[in-house]
Amino acid sequence: MKDPTPVDVLICGAGAAGLTLAIDLARRGVRFRLIDKLDQPFAGSRGKGIQPRTQEVFEDLGVIDRLTAMGGHYPAQRVHHADGTWRDGQGLVVEAPSAGEPYRMPLLVPQNRTEAVLRARLAAFGHAPDQAHELVSFTQDAAGVEATIRTPDGVEVRRCRYLIGADGGRSTIRQALKIDFAGRSLGVRAIVADIQLDGLARDVWHQFNPGDMQKHVSFCPLPQSDLFQLQAPVPTGGDVDLSPGGLQSFIDARVPQTGLAVLGVAWASAYSMSAWLAARFRVGRVFLVGDAAHVHPPTGGQGLNTSVQDAYNLGWKLGAVLAGAPETLLDTFEEERRPIAGDMLRLASDLLDAAKRGEMRRGREVQQLDLGYGASSLSLNATAGPRALRAGDRAPDLPLIGAGGQRRRLFDLLQGPHWTLIASGPAPVSLARKGLHIHEIGTGLALRDPIGQFSASYGLADGDMVLIRPDGYVGAVMDATGLARFPAYSAWLR
Ligand SMILES: Cc1cc2nc3c(=O)[nH]c(=O)nc-3n(C[C@H](O)[C@H](O)[C@H](O)COP(=O)(O)OP(=O)(O)OC[C@H]3O[C@@H](n4cnc5c(N)ncnc54)[C@H](O)[C@@H]3O)c2cc1C
Known part of the structure; x- marks a missing residue:
């Protein structure tokens, strides 16, 4: 099927990066299309920390109040001791908002809810992602890109002026472009799961055995739900049983003294932590944003935030070039965003090392308020x-x-x-x-x-x-x- 109505921008991937870009293009009146290979939007809480700079971005995009209403602030950390006592502390360096910096606390919002708010905002512009549409291949020439998309109704070929790879860490687009994805595996595997749990208070983030990679397990209460986000390192090899019974056995083995009972599992995943950075963020008419361009460990809550800000950097540049600005403006996307992604990878990896020692504390450096483009050719x-x-x-x-x-x-x-x-x-x-x-x-x-x-x-x-x-x-x-x-x-x- 050949599509008769060409669009200017085809965004592949309706995660946080793709949705942010879509909203920014929609408010500029750019003709675009947003596709995602999943039948339904992703359902898990994974990237749950919205940093202050991203909150400013979300204010500009008109979603911050709704997000804040759906989320909450990070609770205090409760470190449990083997004898049943505990110590409460703050895992974040907290400073009050000021006139210049109105957001100083990270927001705690499960990623699926953040994405739902972004989809609702996109709907207000008359757009929605095309779910169950998978980009399978593409070619590009001097004037545009031709993308082949597998849809429930057959294969569609779509012409666009720019193709955006917002298609996550395993990016089909990055691989098709043969862009080097340099970095390293960090030798840590972990599970993350949204579970209903009996036996823990919901006003603090519970930590058991922090700093012990064999026994650590944490339970973060997800706001306005009955779910906790369970996170724990697991051995790098072998199967992990993520069923309710499997997670119950896992918890019993790590914290046998607590009597915690798993009542249900809404979503669960096991993943290996790594730090990878794409050698290029642009090849001709194709761009990479978000996890497609950089993959971080979750420590410090940087991945979703960096992805949103990639999209926010690219959106206005695409809009300007499509409206007649010099094409070279688009070169500044990689020039500005790649060094920031490199710094984020180092920060998240350093925080992972600190977490292994049981010493992780998030300061101003994770809030992304001091990021800037002083060295950019646009400055x-x-x-x-x-x-x-x-x-x-x-x-x-x-x-x-x-x-x-x-x-x-x-x-x-x-x-x-x-x-x-x-x-x-x-x-x-x-x-x-x-x-x-x-x-x-x-x-x-x-x-x-x-x-x-x-x-x-x-x-x-x-x-x-x-x-x-x-x-x-x-x-x-x-x-x-x-x-x-x-x-x-x-x-x-x-
Ligand atoms: C346990 C955990 C905790 C985390 N905590 C945080 C945190 O606190 N803060 C933070 O900032 N980040 C966090 N992250 C990272 C965050 O989840 C990611 O950085 C973020 O999801 C990246 O967004 P994205 O839009 O680039 O990619 P994704 O969210 O991966 O979205 C990519 C989309 O592309 C679609 N897609 C893929 N291939 C194709 C194709 N060929 N055709 C069409 N569609 C396609 C996929 O279906 C998917 O919907 C965490 C991650 C994990 C695993």
């Missing part, structure tokens, strides 16, 4: 002297006041698929462009900085301009002289 610092905020930095949130005295948040001004220019003082009329929202801050202007937080955080001199990308990172910081570089830079704006 332009065009000021006579340094400013507090540099091109490539994440643009912080801040409170402002509208000319009529109404409260405004900077993140509200950024929300949406557009670029934003913030001027410290009046902005020349010549800067106006399609797709660019311009805001002037200062006395007698549209916005005011009531208690000087904007000026302290952004550090702009009078007449400076900061250009914020659609993904919330600073693209350019310019003073009155540096503004001469704006016309050339604005080629990326669509």
Whole structure:
């Protein structure tokens, strides 16, 4: 079957990465299609930690309140001792939200629920993933990609301008492109299971025998459900019985003194931990995002978050190029995201080593708020002297006041698929462009900085301009002289 209506983008894989990209393209009006080989969406809790930076992304995509309502914050950790006593502690370094960083706590949301919220958001744009559609092969030429898809109604051939491999760690697309997936197996195998369990309180995350790879087992209560997520290392070889009876025997052997009873198993899996990074994230018209491009151990809760942020980085670039921006903009996806994925792999592997010693504690480094693109070819610092905020930095949130005295948040001004220019003082009329929202801050202007937080955080001199990308990172910081570089830079704006 040859498809008569070509799309611009075909996204292969409706996990967290594919869904995020689909929402971002949908709100830009890009013609795309999202397919997934599974008959039904994936049902397990696996990636349950939504880091603060991803919460900001989800605010922009319009899903954060719903996700927060469906999730909860990470509970305290309860380490149980063999004599039946325990010690409660916090496994996270917790800091209060601030004006610049409104999200400082990871959210605990089972991955299947996060994906359900993303699907609901996509439905509001009139789109849904095509389930039971498997990409089996593709070819590409200078103008586009031709994909062969196995569907319940037969084989379909679909032409698109760009193909996105959001198809997970075993990516068919990465393998077809013969992209080197370098890394190592970390020598740890584990089980993860969503179980109904009798015998444990639901207000803490229970840890038994931490640091002992033969005996460790943990039970994290999943919010707004009767499920616990069981996680435990298991021997690297041999079968693991994931049935209710098998998991009961497993728990009895590891924590015989507790009398815990498995009442049901909603989902269970055994997997080997590894750290792999694709040598390339782009080959011609084909891109890799998420686990297709990098596979991490679960320690530190980085995988889903890095996957969502890959998609968020690629979405606006695809939208801009399809709207006429230079094709070279797409090269900056790999340039910006691959180093970040490499750093995440090292962080998650280091945390796994700490977990083996029973010492894992998650600090600011897992929250992804300090990630940025300072070294990117898209980052332009065009000021006579340094400013507090540099091109490539994440643009912080801040409170402002509208000319009529109404409260405004900077993140509200950024929300949406557009670029934003913030001027410290009046902005020349010549800067106006399609797709660019311009805001002037200062006395007698549209916005005011009531208690000087904007000026302290952004550090702009009078007449400076900061250009914020659609993904919330600073693209350019310019003073009155540096503004001469704006016309050339604005080629990326669509
Ligand atoms: C135990 C565990 C705990 C974890 N904890 C965390 C955590 O706390 N925080 C965190 O950030 N991450 C965590 N992760 C990692 C997280 O689950 C993954 O990083 C995340 O799922 C990656 O999303 P993705 O969309 O890239 O890929 P996936 O979720 O794997 O989705 C890929 C999709 O592509 C589809 N697909 C594959 N091949 C094809 C094809 N040929 N045609 C069509 N469709 C196809 C699949 O069916 C699938 O739906 C954890 C993982 C595990 C195993």
